[in-house]
Amino acid sequence: MPKTLSSDDIQQFRETMRRVAENAFATRGAQGVTMRELAKELGCSAMTPYRYFRDKDEILAMVRAAAFNRFAARLEAVAKEAPATDRSAVSDAYVAFALDEPHAYRLMFDLTQQEGVYPELRAASQRAWSMLGAYFEQLVAAGILEGDPQLIGYAYWASLHGFTMLALANQLPLPQAQQAAGSNAPTREAVFAQIHRMLWRGAQPQRG
Numbered sequence: 001m002p003k004t005l006s007s008d009d010i011q012q013f014r015e016t017m018r019r020v021a022e023n024a025f026a027t028r029g030a031q032g033v034t035m036r037e038l039a040k041e042l043g044c045s046a047m048t049p050y051r052y053f054r055d056k057d058e059i060l061a062m063v064r065a066a067a068f069n070r071f072a073a074r075l076e077a078v079a080k081e082a083p084a085t086d087r088s089a090v091s092d093a094y095v096a097f098a099l100d101e102p103h104a105y106r107l108m109f110d111l112t113q114q115e116g117v118y119p120e121l122r123a124a125s126q127r128a129w130s131m132l133g134a135y136f137e138q139l140v141a142a143g144i145l146e147g148d149p150q151l152i153g154y155a156y157w158a159s160l161h162g163f164t165m166l167a168l169a170n171q172l173p174l175p176q177a178q179q180a181a182g183s184n185a186p187t188r189e190a191v192f193a194q195i196h197r198m199l200w201r202g203a204q205p206q207r208g
Contacts, residue, residue: 005051013052014062016042022063026103030060030111061118064111067104068124071097072131079135085144087200090135091160095192098164105168109161132157146205155203159195 020041024033035056036046053059074097075090082089098105108125115122136149136156145152166172172188186194 010052017049017052017059018063018066021059022067022103022107025060025063025111026107030056035059057113058118060107060111061113061121063104064107064113065118065121065124067101067108068121068128070101070104071108072124072128075128075131075135079131088196090132091156091196091199094160095164095167098168102168105164129153143205145200145203147203152203156199159199163192163195 017038021033021038024038024041033056035049038056038059039046039049042049049059053062074093078089078093113121115125132153133150136145136153139145140147140149140152163172167188172191173185174188
């Protein structure tokens with residue numbers, strides 16, 4: 001007779017699965033991962049994961065939800081601590097998360113799922129977008145930026161996402177790599193600083 005699972009048992013197994021599955025999905029793709037393979041990597045029977053998850057898609061949704069929550073938590077903490085006039089804290093935190101957790105970041109944005117089927121994933125992704133929306137609403141209300149906060153937020157995200165994906169693909173050289181190659185191309189830091197200046201300048205109130 002199967003052991004009755006306590007809430008701690010369930011949480012521990014789900015967290016172990018999350019760590020294993022995040023690496024598997026990120027390195028092999030959603031189509032390249034099976035429940036049997038995940039069970040083998042966990043060192044359990046092929047049927048054990050089905051005691052905790054309906055199928056592979058539910059595991060993927062859990063992994064992505066956890067990533068969105070970690071992402072949102074980092075941005076929320078920075079936005080709460082940084083003064084309203086600090087124009088780099090949130091964008092720095094955005095890029096830092098992606099560079100610190102590239103597997104999680106790619107799974108967040110490279111894949112799509114029907115969020116209506118997975119309430120945890122929907123809530124986590126909405127948490128991240130709500131945080132950015134509230135951030136720009138505050139800046140517009142304070143007169144620091146001008147325009148539609150939602151539109152500004154999407155432009156901000158699109159720009160940072162493009163930069164981040166190039167950085168993760170090593171298409172934007174770090175200073176030491178650039179120097180070793182003898183290249184005069186702009187460094188990652190210089191490109192990021194320029195993007196930041198352009199984004200904020202374009203959304204500043206027009207004077208005169």
